[in-house]
Amino acid sequence: MINARTIVPLLAALGLLVILPLFLSPNLLNAAIKMMIAALFALAFALAMGQAGMLSFGHSAYYGLGAFAALHLMRAVEHKLFGFPTPMIPLAGALIGFLFGLVFGWFATQRTGVYFSMVTLALAELLFTLAPTWNALFGGESGISTIRGPSWGINFGSDADVYYLTLGWFVVSAWCMWAFTKTPVGRLALALRDNEQRVRFLGFNTHVARTLIFAISCLFTGVAGALLAIANEAANYTIFSAQASANVVLQTFIGGAGTFFGPALGAMIMTFFARITSDLTRSWLLYQGLIFVLVMLFAPQGLGGLADLHARKVRTNGWKHLVAPYLLCLVVGLLLIAGLVFVVESIHVVLTDAYLAKRAAAKGEWVPYELFGQTFEPFSPVTWAIPIMLVAIGSTLLPVARRITARAWLAATRDVPDEPIAPSASAAPVAPPS
Amino acid sequence: MSAQPSPIGEPVLELKALRKSFGDTEIIRGVDLAVLGGQRHALIGPNGAGKSTLFNLISGHYAPTSGDILLNGAPIAGFAPHIINRLGLSRSFQITNVFPRMSVAENLRISIMGRRGHRLTLFRSIRSLSAVNDEVDEYLQNLRLTRRRDSLAGDLAYSEQRILEMGMALATDPAVLILDEPTAGMSRDETTYIVDLIRRVTEGRTLLVVEHDMSVVFTLCDHVSVLVYGEIIASGEPSAVRADRKVQEAYLGEEVH
Numbered sequence: 001m002i003n004a005r006t007i008v009p010l011l012a013a014l015g016l017l018v019i020l021p022l023f024l025s026p027n028l029l030n031a032a033i034k035m036m037i038a039a040l041f042a043l044a045f046a047l048a049m050g051q052a053g054m055l056s057f058g059h060s061a062y063y064g065l066g067a068f069a070a071l072h073l074m075r076a077v078e079h080k081l082f083g084f085p086t087p088m089i090p091l092a093g094a095l096i097g098f099l100f101g102l103v104f105g106w107f108a109t110q111r112t113g114v115y116f117s118m119v120t121l122a123l124a125e126l127l128f129t130l131a132p133t134w135n136a137l138f139g140g141e142s143g144i145s146t147i148r149g150p151s152w153g154i155n156f157g158s159d160a161d162v163y164y165l166t167l168g169w170f171v172v173s174a175w176c177m178w179a180f181t182k183t184p185v186g187r188l189a190l191a192l193r194d195n196e197q198r199v200r201f202l203g204f205n206t207h208v209a210r211t212l213i214f215a216i217s218c219l220f221t222g223v224a225g226a227l228l229a230i231a232n233e234a235a236n237y238t239i240f241s242a243q244a245s246a247n248v249v250l251q252t253f254i255g256g257a258g259t260f261f262g263p264a265l266g267a268m269i270m271t272f273f274a275r276i277t278s279d280l281t282r283s284w285l286l287y288q289g290l291i292f293v294l295v296m297l298f299a300p301q302g303l304g305g306l307a308d309l310h311a312r313k314v315r316t317n318g319w320k321h322l323v324a325p326y327l328l329c330l331v332v333g334l335l336l337i338a339g340l341v342f343v344v345e346s347i348h349v350v351l352t353d354a355y356l357a358k359r360a361a362a363k364g365e366w367v368p369y370e371l372f373g374q375t376f377e378p379f380s381p382v383t384w385a386i387p388i389m390l391v392a393i394g395s396t397l398l399p400v401a402r403r404i405t406a407r408a409w410l411a412a413t414r415d416v417p418d419e420p421i422a423p424s425a426s427a428a429p430v431a432p433p434s
Numbered sequence: 435m436s437a438q439p440s441p442i443g444e445p446v447l448e449l450k451a452l453r454k455s456f457g458d459t460e461i462i463r464g465v466d467l468a469v470l471g472g473q474r475h476a477l478i479g480p481n482g483a484g485k486s487t488l489f490n491l492i493s494g495h496y497a498p499t500s501g502d503i504l505l506n507g508a509p510i511a512g513f514a515p516h517i518i519n520r521l522g523l524s525r526s527f528q529i530t531n532v533f534p535r536m537s538v539a540e541n542l543r544i545s546i547m548g549r550r551g552h553r554l555t556l557f558r559s560i561r562s563l564s565a566v567n568d569e570v571d572e573y574l575q576n577l578r579l580t581r582r583r584d585s586l587a588g589d590l591a592y593s594e595q596r597i598l599e600m601g602m603a604l605a606t607d608p609a610v611l612i613l614d615e616p617t618a619g620m621s622r623d624e625t626t627y628i629v630d631l632i633r634r635v636t637e638g639r640t641l642l643v644v645e646h647d648m649s650v651v652f653t654l655c656d657h658v659s660v661l662v663y664g665e666i667i668a669s670g671e672p673s674a675v676r677a678d679r680k681v682q683e684a685y686l687g688e689e690v691h
Contacts, residue, residue, distance in 0.1 A: 182559045184552040187536075191544045194533035201493060201527075203519035203548045203606050212554060 017167055021160045029159045030231075031275050035268040036170045037227045038248075042255065042267035043177055044220035045248045050257035051181065052213045053193030054109070057117045058124030060244035062218040065100050065127070066093030066225025067235040068138060074146040074229070085151040090169050090226040097222020101215030109210040112196060124245055131237030143236025166227050173220050178260060180216065189213050250288070254295050255302050262304015269303070283344050318412030325405040332397045339390030345371055350378065442472045445504075446640045447492070447523070447610050452501035452511075454484075454491055461487045462498070463664035469610065474641045476651040476672075479661035480684060485644045486528060488661065489614050492642075493525040494518040505610065524608035528615045528644075530595045532602065534588025538579055541587050541598055543570050545605035569605075576635055577601045593624045597631065604635060612642040617650055629654050652676075660684065 021029055041063060048054040069092040077084050108119040131138040138144070148156040156162065180186045188209055191199050200206045229235050238244075248267070255266020270288065277284035299306050314322070349355055349369045358367050366378040376383040447469040454462040461484045469475045479485055490496045492503060497512035504510070510518050533541050547566045552558070561567070574580045577597055582590060587598060600616060616632060617625040629650055632641075645651050651658060652672050659669040662684045668675050675681055 179559075180556075182561070184547050184555040184558065184560055184563070187540060187547075187560055188544065188553075190536055190540075191533045194535050195531060198527075198531045198533065198602070199544070200515045201495075201519060201525060202545050202602060203516050203524075204553055205514070205516050209554065212556075 014171065021163050026159060029163055031272060033159065033163050033166050033231050034228075034275070035271045036166050037224050037231065038251065038267040038271040039264035040170050040173055040227065041221060041224040041248050042251050042263035043174055043260075044217050044224060046252050046257055046260075046263040047177055047180065047189075047220065048214050048217035049249075049252060050259075050263065051186070051193060052189035052210065053196075054210065054214060054217075055117045055249070056108075056120040056214075056217075056245075057242075057249065058120035058122070058245050059218075059221055059248055060240050060242070061104065061120075061124035061127050062097045062101055062221040063225040063228075063244065063248075064131075064235070064237075064239035066090075066097045066222030067229035067239055068144070068225075069093050069096035069222065070226035070229040071144050071146055071235055074148065074233075075144070077149050078146050086149055086154075086156050086230070087152060087165055087168070089230055090223045093222035093224075093226025093229075094219050095222070097225070098215050098219035101218025101221075102211060105211045105214035105218065106207075109207055109214055121242065121245070124240060125242065128237065128240040128242070131240055138237055141237065143234055145234035147233055148230060162231050165230065169223060169227055173223055174264070177220060181260065185209070185213065250292050253302060254292060256304030256306070256308075258301055259304035259308050262302050262307070265303055265307075281345060281348070283348050286344065287341075313413040315412060321408045321412040322405075325401070325408040328397070328401045329405055332394050332401045335390050335394035335397070339387040339394060342371075342387045342390070346376070346378075346383075442470075444471050445469065446471045446473075446506055447642065448502075448504040448507075449488075449492070450502040450504070452488075452491065452503065453499045454487055454496060455499045460499075461664055462491065464501070465661070465664070465666055467659055467666055467669070469640060469642050470657075471640055472638070473657050474636075474655040475643070475657045475659065476655035477642060477644050477659050477661055478646070478648075478651060483661045484664045485661055486614060489525060489612055489644060492518075492612060493523065519606055519608070522609035523612065524603040524606045524610075525612045526600045526603045526614055526616065528618060530592070530599055532587040532595055532599050534586065536587060537584050538587055538590065538598055539570050539574060539583040541602055542573050542605050543567070545602045546570055546573070549606050573601055573605050577631070593620050593628065596620070597628060600632070601635075608639065610640045610642065611636055612644075614644050615646060616643065617645065617647055625650060 020032060024032060041059075045056065045059050048056055048059075070089050073084060073089055073092040074086075076082060077086075104120070104123045108116055108123065111119060132141045134140075148162075150156060154161055156165070181189075188199070188204065192206060192210060192213070196206055196210075199209075225239070228239075247270075251267040251270045252263040253266070254270060255264065256262030270291075273291075274284065274288065277287060281287075295302060301309070346369070349371055355367075355369055359365065368375045368377050370376075445468040447467075449465050449467040452462055452465040452467075453460065465488065477485055477488070487496070491498050491511075494510070494513050494515035494517070502509055502511055505518070505521055505523055508521070510521060510523070513521075533544070536544075543560070543566060546569050547553075547555075547560070547563065550563075550566055550569075552563060552566065571580075574583050579594065579598060579601070582594065587595065590598065596616065600613060603611060603613075613632070617628055620628065625647065633654060641655075643651075643655060645654075655672065657670070658672050658675040660667050660675060660678075660681050667680050667684060668678045670678075
């Protein structure tokens with residue numbers, strides 16, 4: 001429902017996104033573009049996954065096809081075969097994504113559940129294997145590249161131009177996907193997720209319906225891929241990798257597949273996280289995996305689910321109960337993370353070739369190693385005391401923090417049931433027989 | 435509610451020499467059955483007689499091994515469930531089969547928007563389909579579920595879920611409605627209530643009901659067929675069937691009031 005409570009934060013967020021480039025360094029501006037593309041990809045993926053229950057393990061196929069479609073169109077414009085406005089290039093991604101979504105989806109949606117996932121995975125792997133050997137279409141292992149042509153009086157040379165182009169497509173696509181949830185097919189998607197068999201016995205050809213919904217998801221995935229191609233002016237076969245498919249699954253679950261904007265949130269956060277941490281440490285994939293495991297264990301509804309829970313249950317002035325406990329939880333979490341990171345990074349340094357070479361030079365002695373600009377002795381008690389202290393303090397405070405937070409939660413929340421209306425305890429079906 | 439007219443007294447649903455085997459086991463062994471327009475037809479039989487299999491054949495869940503199924507004279511054997519539904523035959527399920535994470539109103543709306551041709555409508559908002567939404571309200575009222583309209587179907591009491599499930603089958607506006615044990619697992623009061631409800635909301639439709647509860651059969655139905663080991667051993671008016679020697683033998687040890 002459109003009302004003031006949803007429209008005001010949305011407009012505020014949009015306004016913020018519009019003025020954002022004024023404050024960002026070139027590096028961060030580029031990060032912002034990639035985050036929006038990832039968010040759009042996740043929203044499109046979640047349209048099939050969260051709403052219709054179709055867990056695709058091969059969405060990189062439509063992402064990559066969208067990207068290559070855009071690149072070929074840009075190359076045609078570059079070589080003056082015909083003219084096409086640069087801002088409309090993502091339409092090529094949309095078209096190719098939709099068409100391949102229809103064709104591949106027709107096969108994949110013959111099956112449900114894990115078999116569906118396996119078919120989507122196999123179809124994406126097919127492209128991943130085919131692409132490096134198909135030079136004309138995918139440019140072999142090095143891929144293809146092109147340049148953004150100027151159009152509509154904008155030269156699209158700067159990242160700021162690309163940012164606004166991406167923002168425009170993100171907003172339009174997100175709105176379309178939101179509107180989709182309000183259409184008859186959008187409602188049907190929820191029914192298919194809940195109970196596909198029942199839908200069939202109500203007169204629906206569920207295979208056709210699932211193919212259509214899958215193809216719509218692939219359409220917006222193609223737009224995201226095209227935006228990536230426009231931003232990078234290049235792509236190669238690795239865009240089809242299972243890693244890319246897995247990423248969007250992880251991001252969607254971390255963000256919360258059950259909410260509309262959760263997947264976008266998850267994708268933005270994880271893309272930013274990857275960008276920051278991949279420069280700092282080679283263990284960043286380990287940390288990313290840990291985040292996923294922690295979210296699945298302790299907040300399986302994802303970040304969006306948590307936000308939704310707070311929006312529904314926390315009273316207007318309930319936040320004053322929650323601020324201090326949440327800060328305490330943050331401190332405890334940071335202590336534990338710091339201890340863990342210290343151990344992981346130490347192990348990592350000790351296993352590097354550089355360190356092994358130093359040890360060899362010192363005749364196998366455990367020489368000091370460098371970490372965070374400091375020097376540590378591998379077997380000095382001081383070195384070991386750091387993570388042990390951090391983890392010990394953190395784990396002592398953890399039960400305390402949990403207890404305090406639980407109490408604050410009770411004080412801060414309304415006594416409303418989890419769902420719109422609680423099942424009546426009386427269970428009386430029904431008015432007494434007349 | 436508008437009911438598709440059933441030609442009273444004419445066979446609406448006919449099974450002819452219907453057989454179904456799973457591997458070497460023949461579950462349905464040559465069933466001939468005619469359900470006449472406007473009839474309230476009960477299908478009874480001991481456990482394992484093949485009643486649910488027969489329903490699954492009629493509704494398109496399984497294709498028969500041999501034989502014919504005619505709906506209004508046209509063959510439907512082996513058709514997909516959604517085609518059979520569109521041809522005017524709708525079923526409910528023995529186990530509760532609703533959309534648990536959608537509201538009661540939305541459960542009914544799926545049936546109604548489908549029947550009204552919005553099976554793949556993409557460029558209209560669901561709220562703008564006022565004919566659909568009005569009919570949802572009408573069904574809610576008839577099923578006496580109005581005060582539950584925004585509850586999640588999964589949160590309803592069991593008997594309410596069964597009513598909703600039947601309502602979803604009914605809302606596709608079928609000429610023939612087949613109900614698989616509509617009162618299973620219900621208390622006496624709930625059974626009385628739902629039988630009364632079924633009678634009222636299925637007015638003018640042809641009904642085929644699998645039912646274990648004999649008192650339900652005798653209050654709701656005007657015709658009874660008895661299925662034993664995949665064959666119909668008796669068919670006729672309830673009182674005649676009750677007096678039938680073969681039926682009494684088949685139910686030896688079970689109550690036939």
